[in-house]
Amino acid sequence: MVRRTGSADLPLHGGRVPPWLAERMASLGAVITQAIVHHYGRDEFLERLSHPFWFQSFGAVMGMDWHSSGITTSVIGALKRGLGPLQYELGIHVCGGRGRHSRRTPDELMLLGDRTGFDAAALTRASRLVAKVDSAAVQDGFDLYLHGFFVTDDGKWTVVQQGMNGDNRQARRYHWHSESLQSFVEEPHSAIDGPAQGEIVNLTDRRAERSRATQMDLLSSLGPGGIVREYEAVTGQLAVQPELPHLVMPAHHEVRSSDVFTRRLHGTLAAAAESGPKDFSDLLLTPGVGARTVQSLAMVAEVVHGAPFRFRDPARFSLAHGGKDRHPYPVPIKVYDETIRVLKSAVQQAKLGADERMTALKRLDDQARRLETSADGPSFDAFVARERTRSPSLDGRSIFGWESDLCGQDFAGKDR
Known part of the structure; x- marks a missing residue:
């Protein structure tokens, strides 16, 4: 059973x-996936991918542009590379991608079917139907150019695909989940996100059943030529878009205080400070973890353990590892690499039956949630300003180069 779970409207962003x-995205994406599977199982990971707010937060915590269309391509690509060597161990496979890679999905599924035993023909049909629904049954002005198909050894799947509207300079991401889908042609989506942009033809709405039946009757009785004469009668039956989880990302590239729930940020900072670098290092048995890394680990831990409502402000997760375009600040390479090292160590120990390090990360997340109701801290702008100031000492890096080599340069307007 499959269902569309949501969608997101994102500004087009080149590069x-x-x-x-x-x-690093491939490494961090893979180890976060392993942590989720360890705690909650493969099905939960598929469900997370099918939620547009979580998906956006997942990409932001990995240092990708927090608001743009590129987050979809980069996350799917990172998971395809990072999970490739682990796919038979985890039982999770990533097919498709952008452009020509999307067209390879059927061949990739057939090869996997030979190795895993799942019904590759049925999954290939599902992949094609999902693409057809979002390109033909729902006509909203976005042309599909990306199709990512995530499938487990037992044949459950999630699809994340994206369309482009060049005139409006926007992309729209569609999420599907194989859980609880009763029909591909009647309300299959679990979510579609985006603002209204003119008239939308949605033949998957439950109220469009009469329209679908009428079109089939016309096709069988009148043929294609006769349908043209009946066009007006058919269009009168089209229905509106069902309400689904709705994510709309702003056009501005910089992260603003209005994009972040400051209360939750303060909870994260307070939990990291209360744990302390020394105490947390002892818990994880990984000496050298700094206070700044603990802050990032707390945000990563929330991506692993957080409930869906925790991801209403995806921009907040960009504060873990910055962004490649210097928004909210350059990627702190030292922190990023320490985060990956700590998580890999925790996952490796968990595979051997020692859960202490994974449990420590869970406690960090629990602590942040407890403290956010009472914690105080710097304003958002002050926090970002401090991170930019200390960026050279953390090996800050962006598409413009190393921050230590760029100090004093004015980037205003260059990357927005």
Whole structure:
């Protein structure tokens, strides 16, 4: 059973992920996936991917542009690279991608079917139907150009695909989940996000059943030519878009205080400070973890353990590892690498039956939630200003280069 779970409207944003970040995104994405599977199982990971707010937060915590269309391509690509060596161990496989890679999805599914035993033909049909629904049954002005198909060994799947509206300079992301879908043609989506943009033809709405039946009758009785004569009668039956989880990202590139729930940020900072770098290092048995890394780990822990409502402000998760375009600040390479190291160590120990390090991360997340109701801290602008100031000492890096080499340069307007 499959259902569309949500969607997101995102400003189109050009450019590529630099290799130094792409490599780290693949590593961090893979280890976060392993942590989720360890705690909650493969099905939960598929469900997380099918939620547009979580998906956006997942990309933001990995240092990708927090608001843009590129987060979809980069997250799918990072997971495809990072989970590739682990796919038979985890039982999670990533097919498709952007452009020509999306067209390879059927071939990839058939190869996986030979190795895993799932019904590759049925999954290929599902992949094609999902693409057809979002390109034909729902006509909203966005042309599909990306199709990511996540599937487990037992045949459950999530699809994340994206369309482009060049005139409006926007992209729209569609999420599907194989859980609880009763029909591909009647309200299959669990969510579609985005502002109204003119008239939308949605033949998947429950109220469009009469329209769908009428069109089939016309096709069988009148043929294609006769349908043209009946066009007006058919269009009168089209229905509106069902209400689904709705994520709309702003056009501005910089992270603003209005994009972040400051109360939750203060809870994260307070939990990191209360744990303390020394205490937390002892808990994780990984000496050298700094206070700044603990802050990032707290945000990563929330991505692993947080409930859906926790991700209403995806911009907050960009405060873990910055962004490649210097928004909210350059990627702190030292912190990013420490985060990956700590998580990899925790996952490796968990595989051996020792859960202490994974449990410590869970406690950090629990503590942040307890403290956010009472914690106080710096304003958002003060926090960002401090991170920019200390960026050279943390090996801050962006698409413009190393921050230590760029000190004093004015970037206003260059990357917005």
